Amino acid sequence: MRYSAQKGTRDILPSEIIAWHKAEETFSRVCHRFGYEEIRIPTFEQTDLFQRGVGDTTDVVQKEMYTFEDKGGRSISLRPEGTAGVVRSFIENGMGSLPSPVRLFYNITAFRYEKMQKGRFREFHQFGLEAFGAQGPDIDAEIISVLRVFFNEMGLKSIKLCINSIGCPTCRKAYNDSLRDYFRPHLEEMCYDCKSRFEKNPLRMIDCKVPECKVIAANAPKLIDHLCDDCKAHFEGLKERLDNIGIEYSIDPNIVRGLDYYTRTVFEFVSENVGSQGTICGGGRYDGLVESMGGTAVPGIGFAMGVERFMLEANSQGVDFGKTDYVKVYLANLSDKASMVINKLAYELRLKGVGCEVDLCQRSFRAQMKYAGKAGIPYVVVIGDDELDKGEVSIKRMSDGTSNTVALSNFVEYCMNEL
RNA sequence: GUGGGAUUAGUUCAGUUGGUUAGAGCGCUAGUUUGUGGCACUAGAUAUCGUGGGUUCGAGUCCCAUAUCCCACCCCA
Numbered sequence: 001m002r003y004s005a006q007k008g009t010r011d012i013l014p015s016e017i018i019a020w021h022k023a024e025e026t027f028s029r030v031c032h033r034f035g036y037e038e039i040r041i042p043t044f045e046q047t048d049l050f051q052r053g054v055g056d057t058t059d060v061v062q063k064e065m066y067t068f069e070d071k072g073g074r075s076i077s078l079r080p081e082g083t084a085g086v087v088r089s090f091i092e093n094g095m096g097s098l099p100s101p102v103r104l105f106y107n108i109t110a111f112r113y114e115k116m117q118k119g120r121f122r123e124f125h126q127f128g129l130e131a132f133g134a135q136g137p138d139i140d141a142e143i144i145s146v147l148r149v150f151f152n153e154m155g156l157k158s159i160k161l162c163i164n165s166i167g168c169p170t171c172r173k174a175y176n177d178s179l180r181d182y183f184r185p186h187l188e189e190m191c192y193d194c195k196s197r198f199e200k201n202p203l204r205m206i207d208c209k210v211p212e213c214k215v216i217a218a219n220a221p222k223l224i225d226h227l228c229d230d231c232k233a234h235f236e237g238l239k240e241r242l243d244n245i246g247i248e249y250s251i252d253p254n255i256v257r258g259l260d261y262y263t264r265t266v267f268e269f270v271s272e273n274v275g276s277q278g279t280i281c282g283g284g285r286y287d288g289l290v291e292s293m294g295g296t297a298v299p300g301i302g303f304a305m306g307v308e309r310f311m312l313e314a315n316s317q318g319v320d321f322g323k324t325d326y327v328k329v330y331l332a333n334l335s336d337k338a339s340m341v342i343n344k345l346a347y348e349l350r351l352k353g354v355g356c357e358v359d360l361c362q363r364s365f366r367a368q369m370k371y372a373g374k375a376g377i378p379y380v381v382v383i384g385d386d387e388l389d390k391g392e393v394s395i396k397r398m399s400d401g402t403s404n405t406v407a408l409s410n411f412v413e414y415c416m417n418e419l
Numbered sequence: 420g421u422g423g424g425a426u427u428a429g430u431u432c433a434g435u436u437g438g439u440u441a442g443a444g445c446g447c448u449a450g451u452u453u454g455u456g457g458c459a460c461u462a463g464a465u466a467u468c469g470u471g472g473g474u475u476c477g478a479g480u481c482c483c484a485u486a487u488c489c490c491a492c493c494c495c496a
Contacts (some may be wrong), residue, residue, distance in 0.1 A: 004488090007487075063494095064494085115492095119496085120496080279495070303496095304496055309496060363449090366450090366455080370456055370457080371456085374456080380455080384454065394455095
């Protein structure tokens with residue numbers, strides 16, 4: 001045990017990969033069904049892209065990025081999320097001139113230098129999606145419904161949707177003023193951090209974890225009650241659309257996304273079972289982001305789902321991912337002569353698209369049967385000198401032990417059609 | 420960044436107040452009279468007991484350090 005996987009990284013072994021394929025395939029299928037197309041973006045970008053895109057003041061950028069200098073002296077960072085890179089690509093490739101909306105999805109790894117715990121890794125996977133150029137709440141409802149369809153297709157029940165609006169820069173400014181009015185009389189009783197937050201970012205005072213502050217903050221005005229008319233109309237529009245298509249949600253005024261770029265709609269899909277890492281998916285609108293990263297003013301919206309967390313939830317809900325059936329038939333040999341014929345047959349089967357296995361370990365016949373049984377291979381054909389003489393083989397179905405006799409000359413075709 | 424638990428075979432774990440060659444289940448390999456698997460039975464392989472120090476006649480067991488894993492807080496996906 002010389003080497004072990006680095007902290008926060010893990011191997012996804014063959015026993016798990018079935019579930020991953022199912023999830024990846026389902027996500028991509030559902031996205032395609034809505035008109036989204038896949039994009040693949042680089043694993044690293046220049047550090048500045050994330051500082052600007054994700055936000056200089058966020059925890060993610062301040063202390064969780066894998067940043068290093070390359071041999072040309074450039075500061076490079078492994079992507080901590082997908083949106084910044086997709087926005088960069090959108091601008092760089094002139095996608096603004098494509099018919100709106102431009103809808104993209106992705107399946108990426110991302111990297112955050114964090115202390116690990118359940119459902120949190122340093123290298124982790126995200127399914128994500130971004131849509132550019134749609135202003136109104138229809139697209140908000142659409143991306144939420146992408147997720148609902150995905151969960152439904154995967155057989156997941158009871159994933160709770162929480163929505164909120166965090167307004168636009170205009171209403172946030174007004175809201176900050178009313179927050180200061182509220183907190184000003186209580187400021188003396190509050191913690192050091194909150195006192196310093198008071199001027200800079202009173203929004204943060206709301207989710208302070210110090211018990212005394214919590215009591216005071218409980219009755220603070222909610223941003224959602226102080227939205228400007230446009231933002232309020234947008235939020236009402238979203239609720240109306242979700243109601244219309246029958247997607248349930250609850251409004252959680254405490255959802256404040258950790259990434260700076262969000263505006264208006266923010267939402268989360270939360271596990272109802274588990275607690276702390278229960279946020280399976282988070283997303284929202286980012287109307288100012290493209291412009292702030294050097295593009296034209298184009299509204300955007302997207303989400304990212306933590307695939308590891310999704311898997312955790314799927315497993316705890318007992319989702320059945322099925323099993324693979326790549327190998328259809330095992331060709332057991334009874335002699336060296338038969339083994340030669342078998343190798344030829346196996347090659348031909350594989351050329352024709354039938355998965356099969358043969359003995360590679362010089363095992364006894366009995367051991368070959370044991371192997372085929374343990375490997376879960378559904379059919380076994382035994383070939384020895386008798387079969388070669390008669391020109392006939394019998395194909396045994398392992399599930400019930402019954403067998404069929406087939407002419408050797410017809411064997412490949414039989415496998416292609418019947419197994 | 421703060422706090423808690425753990426580390427013994429491929430894996431899950433046992434290991435008494437410190438005392439001889441460190442155990443079990445599962446898995447793996449082979450076999451149970453030579454041509455039909457899953458069950459059962461028999462045999463076998465595999466451990467520098469996380470690493471480095473220390474105490475002791477003697478350490479898997481006690482002490483110190485360190486690494487790693489797991490979990491919670493914070494934050495997030």
